[in-house]
Amino acid sequence: MATRTICGVTVQVNDEGFMTNPAEWNKDIAVELAKEEGIAELTPNHWKVIDFCRQSAATSGAAPTIRTITSGSGISTKELFSLFPKGPAKKxxxxxxxxxxxxxx
Amino acid sequence: MADDNRKIAFICSKGDLDMAYPALIMGWAALGNGIDVTIFFTFWGMDLITNKRVDHLELAPVANTSMKMSMMGVPGNLGIPNVMGILPGMTAFTTNFMNNKMKSLGVPPVREYLAMMVDAGAQLYACKMSVDMFGLKKEDFIDGVCDIVTASDFIDMVADAQVIFI
Incomplete structure (x- = not known):
């Protein structure tokens, strides 16, 4: 398993760059990863989505699908695709x- | 990322309930991965974007060799006998069965699915020849259908896309 250092924290990542241990994550890491994905600033609505995903994954054990996010977070499909342009599912x-x-x- | 300029186009030529879903599911996955999606509806596929038809797509059990009763909890490899499939109400039964299966998997109905895809940026087009053949007009279509285009327009439109025919 590969590791990388984000914001001074060493985290485990898979070969596609996804973190493999959600417990190693923190909000500074999110800001940094967002920049890498082309999102310069995380707005309150971005956080609404991220917080929902974290909670959903804590319960189900897996990252939620786009439809799970749009039906559970109060963020519409249109909004989600504009908050995380070009591929919200993975981003x-x-x-x-x-x-x-x-x-x- | 390699997906940055990737484009996929689907040609939906079937109006059966089971043939409506492949383009929707793959197209939605593509949108989620940041790939541009165009869908061209032609022939029986027009049902998917026609207001009067989209909520009434059906799945017929006759000559459907893959639909086994094991899906309904009957053990073994038994199919629905064709002679039973022709009985009144059987198409309604299999349609209802498939709709419930989809619902239980969290898959939205076709109308809602297409609306969701349009919100995510999918471009829907209706085939000019099919529009003429079925005597349809733009106002007969669900919201989100961009335009009625000729086969030639569509071919130009998808010059740099991967094309999937369904």
Whole structure:
């Protein structure tokens, strides 16, 4: 398993750059990972999505699908795709320190 | 990222309930991965974007060799006999069965699914020849259908896309 250092914390990542231990994640790491994904600043609505994903994964053990996010977080599909342009499914999971979403819808 | 300029186009030519979902599921996955999605509806696929039809797509049990009764909890490899499939109400039964299966998997109905995809940026187009053949007009379509285009327009549109025919 590869590791990398983000904001002074050494975390475990898989070969696609997803963190493999959600417990190693913190908000500074999220800000840094968001920049890498082309999101310069995390707004309150970004955090609403990230917080929802963290809670959902803590319960289910896997990163939520886009539909789970839009039906549970109060953020619409349109909004989610504009908050995390060009591929919210993977981007949201990566920034939230979770694995790739499991599930197709 | 390699996905940055990737484009996928689906051609939906079937109007059966089971043939509506492949493009929706793969297209939604593509959108989620940041890939541009275009869907061209033609022939029976027009049902998917026609207001009067989209909520009434059906799945017929006749000559459907893959639909085994094991899906309904009957053990073994038994199919629904074709002679039973022709009985009144059987298509309604299998349609209802499939709709419930989809619902239990958290898959939205076709109308809602398409609306969700349009919100995510999918471009929907109706085939000009099919529009003429079925006597349809733009106002017969669900919201989100961008335009009625010719086959030639579509071919130009997808010059740099991967095309999947369903």
């Amino acid at each position: 949201v999971a990566k920034i939230s320190g979770l694995g790739k979403p499991e599930g197709c819808v």
